[in-house]
Each structure stands twice: as C-alpha cells, then as structure tokens.
Amino acid sequence: MNIDWKKLADAIAPYQRFLLTSHVRPDCDALGSELAMAALLRQMGKEATIVNASETPPHLGFIDPTGEVRVLGRDVTAAALVGTFDALMVVDTGAWIQLAEMGEVLKAFAGPKFVLDHHVSEDDLGAQVFKDSTAEATGRLVYEAAQAWGLSLDPQTASQLFTAIATDTGWFRFSSVTSGTYRAIAGLVDADASPAAVYADLYERDRLARVLLRGRILSKVVVTDCGRLAYSTAVLEDFEATGSTTSDTEDAINMMLVIQGVQAAVLFIELPDGGVKASFRSRSSLDVSQVAGKFGGGGHKAAAGATISKSLKEAMSAVLPAMEKGLQ
Structure with a gap:
C-alpha cells in the first residue's frame, strides 16, 4: 500500500x-x-x-x-x-x-x-x-x-x-x-x-421488505437503445408499498449488470428529504467515478454515486445522456 x-x-x-x-x-x-x-x-x-x-x-x-x-x-x-x-x-x-x-x-x-x-x-x-x-x-x-x-x-x-x-x-x-x-x-x-x-x-437473511423492493426495481429495468446501458428507479411509492428504506436498494443495481450486453447501469433512488441518489456501476472501460463527478459525486472506476438536488425526471434527463456518451 x-x-x-x-x-x-x-x-x-x-x-x-x-x-x-x-x-x-x-x-x-x-x-x-x-x-x-x-x-x-x-x-x-x-x-x-x-x-x-x-x-x-x-x-x-x-x-x-x-x-x-x-x-x-x-x-x-x-x-x-x-x-x-x-x-x-x-x-x-x-x-x-x-x-x-x-x-x-x-x-x-x-x-x-x-x-x-x-x-x-x-x-x-x-x-x-x-x-x-x-x-x-x-x-x-x-x-x-x-x-x-x-x-x-x-x-x-x-x-x-x-x-x-x-x-x-x-x-x-x-x-x-x-x-x-x-x-x-x-x-x-x-x-x-x-x-x-x-x-x-x-445475503441469506434479507427482510421481506427488501426482497419486495428489489422485485419492484427489477420490474422497471430499461435497457437503452444502445443495448449497453441499463437503468431503473426506486421511488418513494416503492418504499411505502414494501415497507422498505433507501438502504434496502443496496446490491439491486448489480443485478442489472447480469443482462447480456449491458456494460453499465444506473439506479435512481428518490430520497425522502428531496433530491435523488444516483448509483453507478460499470464493467467496461467507462469510469463511472468521472460521470458521478459531473454531478458532485465520486467513487471508483467501477462503482460510484452522486446525490443530485433535482427531481427524478430532471436527474434522469441529465445523467442518462452522460452515461451513454461515456459508453460511445
């Protein structure tokens, strides 16, 4: 070291x-x-x-x-x-x-x-x-x-x-x-x-609420036209309906990376106190810490995050093009 x-x-x-x-x-x-x-x-x-x-x-x-x-x-x-x-x-x-x-x-x-x-x-x-x-x-x-x-x-x-x-x-x-x-x-x-x-x-003692939240997140997965980027959302309604919290979103993003052809993923998490947390993952040459950095966040090449003071729609509109550009 x-x-x-x-x-x-x-x-x-x-x-x-x-x-x-x-x-x-x-x-x-x-x-x-x-x-x-x-x-x-x-x-x-x-x-x-x-x-x-x-x-x-x-x-x-x-x-x-x-x-x-x-x-x-x-x-x-x-x-x-x-x-x-x-x-x-x-x-x-x-x-x-x-x-x-x-x-x-x-x-x-x-x-x-x-x-x-x-x-x-x-x-x-x-x-x-x-x-x-x-x-x-x-x-x-x-x-x-x-x-x-x-x-x-x-x-x-x-x-x-x-x-x-x-x-x-x-x-x-x-x-x-x-x-x-x-x-x-x-x-x-x-x-x-x-x-x-x-x-x-x-991994073997999940609460039911956590499992149900994961199901809702995965049911909303979208793969963009390029075929290399997947994304989903966890909104306040999801947390309320399942009895889960924002901490229960951990690891759900990794499941998007198992999709054939997908090289990067983003999970947009609506926060109770306003704003959106964007979690990024990459299994390609794309350095997601640089993408996160554009939105005030950071992390590592393969895993990063940012908290964005925008609505969910605004955050997605800003982040997804940046991710797609990085994958080009």
Missing part, C-alpha cells in the same frame, strides 16, 4: 480521545473500517468513539453487534462532540457532501483531523490525508495499518475487515482485486474471520 504508516502512527501518537466518522448511508466498508480502526486505537491505549450522520442500515446491524456506532442527533449532539475529543478521523470518504451533518462538526472541530480513504475524489477537509486510491477498500488500509503497527486482530475485528473488503470488491469479482487482496483475506481468516457467517448475514 502507498501509505506511510509510521507517519500516521507518529501523527496520532500525541492524542488520546478520538472521534471517528464516515459517510452517510454507511456501507460495510465504512462501518467495518471505522469499527476496526477504533479497535486498533484502543489497542494502542487510546479512547475511540464512532458517530455517524446516518443510522446503520438494519440489514448491516450484524457488523456492529454491540451497537457501538452512535448517530448524530439521536445519541449525541454536535455541541457535545466538538469539545470532547482531542482528534477526529474521517474514514472511507473525503467529501463534504458525504459527511452531511457531521461535516459541520468537522468544520467546528479545532483539533487535528485525519482522513483515511481509498476513493479517487476528495475535497479539502482541512485534514491530514492518508489515501491510497489503488486499494480495493478502506478495510484493506486498516488491515495494512494493523500489520505495520504490529497490532493483533480479534475474530470480531477480523470479520469486520473481511466484510469491508468482500463487499467493496463485489465478493472479489471487481477488477480492483489483486493477489494482495487474497493475501490480506488469508491474514484475516488466520485471525478467525468467518467468511461463511458474513455471507449468511449479508
């Missing part, structure tokens, strides 16, 4: 009380990475508290069995956070828009700030940045930190990092996977990570 781990260790050494956070609508890489980093900090004799702007999605609750991750506004106020901690670490994002209300905490925080991330896009968060965009997951970076710092991983932490890497690589299907990925996974399994249990928690 292309991070100077000694430099990070030296940078955090003087501080005792750490606040960790990640992006809104946290996925397994965000949750697994911040939980594991908190465990490493505690092993170094420090205190670590995790506060996110969004609740942990119900179907990902298994990754945080003790309910360690707190939610801003529900469990703690912004004012309480600003004066309580010595240092702040942002994990798995470097974008203001992804931090939502935690971004205001970051702006008000007077102490040292650190970013640990693997995404290409980034904003100036006024922090020391430790980034490797060649890494397949931020969880891989946390694993490398543990190795570099000579810290051990208990089975729970190992499973959290396994989950982070497995999900951010599409269960090791994406082009970001290298031989180093498998060596890291071997190390996590040696530390008693449980791949079978993680897979069961992720």
Whole structure:
C-alpha cells in the first residue's frame, strides 16, 4: 500500500480521545473500517468513539453487534462532540457532501483531523490525508495499518475487515482485486474471520421488505437503445408499498449488470428529504467515478454515486445522456 504508516502512527501518537466518522448511508466498508480502526486505537491505549450522520442500515446491524456506532442527533449532539475529543478521523470518504451533518462538526472541530480513504475524489477537509486510491477498500488500509503497527486482530475485528473488503470488491469479482487482496483475506481468516457467517448475514437473511423492493426495481429495468446501458428507479411509492428504506436498494443495481450486453447501469433512488441518489456501476472501460463527478459525486472506476438536488425526471434527463456518451 502507498501509505506511510509510521507517519500516521507518529501523527496520532500525541492524542488520546478520538472521534471517528464516515459517510452517510454507511456501507460495510465504512462501518467495518471505522469499527476496526477504533479497535486498533484502543489497542494502542487510546479512547475511540464512532458517530455517524446516518443510522446503520438494519440489514448491516450484524457488523456492529454491540451497537457501538452512535448517530448524530439521536445519541449525541454536535455541541457535545466538538469539545470532547482531542482528534477526529474521517474514514472511507473525503467529501463534504458525504459527511452531511457531521461535516459541520468537522468544520467546528479545532483539533487535528485525519482522513483515511481509498476513493479517487476528495475535497479539502482541512485534514491530514492518508489515501491510497489503488486499494480495493478502506478495510484493506486498516488491515495494512494493523500489520505495520504490529497490532493483533480479534475474530470480531477480523470479520469486520473481511466484510469491508468482500463487499467493496463485489465478493472479489471487481477488477480492483489483486493477489494482495487474497493475501490480506488469508491474514484475516488466520485471525478467525468467518467468511461463511458474513455471507449468511449479508445475503441469506434479507427482510421481506427488501426482497419486495428489489422485485419492484427489477420490474422497471430499461435497457437503452444502445443495448449497453441499463437503468431503473426506486421511488418513494416503492418504499411505502414494501415497507422498505433507501438502504434496502443496496446490491439491486448489480443485478442489472447480469443482462447480456449491458456494460453499465444506473439506479435512481428518490430520497425522502428531496433530491435523488444516483448509483453507478460499470464493467467496461467507462469510469463511472468521472460521470458521478459531473454531478458532485465520486467513487471508483467501477462503482460510484452522486446525490443530485433535482427531481427524478430532471436527474434522469441529465445523467442518462452522460452515461451513454461515456459508453460511445
């Protein structure tokens, strides 16, 4: 990995009380990475508290069995956070828009700030940045930190990092996977990570509402005239009818990529508080992080996202031509 781990260790050494956070609508890489980093900090004799702007999605609750991750506004106020901690670490994002209300905490925080991330896009968060965009997951970076710092991983932490890497690589299907990925996974399994249990928690315990939502999304799939782009929508009516939430859309987009000839997909998700989240996937030379970047988002070449402050119709009218142009 292309991070100077000694430099990070030296940078955090003087501080005792750490606040960790990640992006809104946290996925397994965000949750697994911040939980594991908190465990490493505690092993170094420090205190670590995790506060996110969004609740942990119900179907990902298994990754945080003790309910360690707190939610801003529900469990703690912004004012309480600003004066309580010595240092702040942002994990798995470097974008203001992804931090939502935690971004205001970051702006008000007077102490040292650190970013640990693997995404290409980034904003100036006024922090020391430790980034490797060649890494397949931020969880891989946390694993490398543990190795570099000579810290051990208990089975729970190992499973959290396994989950982070497995999900951010599409269960090791994406082009970001290298031989180093498998060596890291071997190390996590040696530390008693449980791949079978993680897979069961992720893919074999879906709530009925989640399955019904997936069905509605797939029933609306459209393949454009070029034959290489598929898209669908998840609107507020879909969530209400099925009893699902926006977090239940995760993975539905990947099912569009199994269509013969399709090289890229977009899922437009209508958000309860207004606007649209566009999720992008590619299995071609199209870099969807560049498309997402045109709409204020970012991510990776094969997977990206953007939150667009427009109506669903307006968002689709803007995004779909950009995707089709990229596929030409």
